[in-house]
Amino acid sequence: MAASQVESGSSECQGSAHTPARHPAIPRSKIGVVLANLGTPDDTDYWSMRRYLNEFLSDKRVVDYPSWKWQPLLQLIILTRRPFKSGEAYRSIWNKEKDESPLLTITRDQTRKLAEALRQRHGERVLVDFCMRYGNPSTDSVLRRMQAAGCDRILFFPLYPQYASPTTATANDHAFRSLMKLKWQPALRTVPAYFEHPAYLEALANSVREKYAAADTPPEVLVTSYHGVPKRFLLEGDPYYCQCQKTTRLLRERLGWEEGAIQTAFQSQFGPEEWVGPQTVDHVAELARQGKKHIAVLSPAFASDCVETLEEINEEIRDSFLAAGGERFTYIPCLNDRDDHIQALLAIAENELGGWLG
Known part of the structure; x- marks a missing residue:
């Protein structure tokens, strides 16, 4: 069969009188957007x-x-x-009502809202779905489903504002491994790190402003807690640590705060080797010992609340601060399905879809 016969959207095999007998059905050409999150049991x-x-x-x-x-x-x-x-x-x-992890609930809600925003702007030609790097729905199953639905171009969107090898890179790796199994591969683009995108930073700043405005007395320090990585990752060229530091600085500048009002720390260390620091669980205790009575903690690296935020930060790290003499601990939720976050995801997606939506 000539290559021109299977061109997207204008294929002679696509519902025309020239379709050979017993030719498999080919759906109309669509564009897919896949939000990729870490995973869930x-x-x-x-x-x-x-x-x-x-x-x-x-x-x-x-x-x-x-x-x-x-x-x-x-x-x-x-x-x-x-x-x-x-x-x-x-x-x-655990979300007992839906019998699933909060990460799964939130990612589904983000997908639904982004799909509606794209539908309003571009009609039915864009399909939006989500996958998990670990657990279900798997990357492989979602990409196969999108390809079967006619998506010959797919934007793969890892929900990690800061690039890291153990998050962004492994999500992309898995997507491309899935393509290796397909006879007819869709074109695939990946969304780069968006830690300095103005709409993402504004959504973060809005979430902080809202929590501070609702407090009887504002926290004395805001701690931005990022998932940690071994220090050698930084030395081997992974940009994650630097992008986290820049996110904190850009957020502080957007809020118009003085230096020191926001401090960067890292959580979830395991294993014997040295990790980037300071460690959040120790840092908040040190703030309490320095006389800080009220702090807030924000997790800019997580697009959705999950066990690392809801359990580790809002329980373990909170307990560390209070046990060391702190009195009030304010957890600022992840951006989740906030409207300004969805608008940020929309702006990022439309920019990366350039040339496909025209």
Whole structure:
């Protein structure tokens, strides 16, 4: 069959009198947008948690130790114990009404709102869906579904404002691995880091302004807590640490605050090697020992509230601050499905769809 016969949108095989007998149906050409988030276990029981953690911690982008060294430790020790602790953490924040993790609920809501915003501006030609790097819905299943629905061009949108190898890169890796299995690959674009996009920064600033305006007395310090990475990642060229620092600075400038009013810290350290710091759980305790009675914590690197924010920050890190003498702890939620966040995602998506929507 000549290449011109299968061109997107104008294919002679697409519902015309020239379609050969028994030719498989080809849907009308569409553009797909896929929001990609980190992932979620299907449930909080031991085996659901073990499956999820095994997929997550076996990812070479997340833990890049040699397999011969890491896998015995993971399979024989870590995965016999950690699913119990992680399951307990997830149960404390689980969406019991929908029987799913908050991350899944929020990502679905973000997808629905972005789909409606794109539909209003571009009609039915743009399909929007979401996938998870670990767990369900899987990247592979969503890309296959979009391709089957006629999406011959797909914008893959990792929901990570700051680029990091264990987040953005592994999401993109998995998307391209999925394409390797398809006979007819759609064209795929990936959204770059958007940590300095004005609409993203304004949404962050709005979330801070709203919380501070609602407080009886404003917090003395705002801590921006980012997920940590080993320090060697920075030394090996990963830009994440620098992009986090710049996000904090740009947010402070947008708020019009003085230096020191916002401080950067990093959470979720594990393993024996040195990680970028300071560690949030220790830093908030030190602020309390310095006499700070009221602090706020914001997580600019998370597009959606999840176990790392709802349990780790709003429970573990809160407890660390209060136990050290602090009195009031204000957690500022992630941007989630706020209208200004959806507008930021819309602006970013439309910019990256340039040439496809024209």
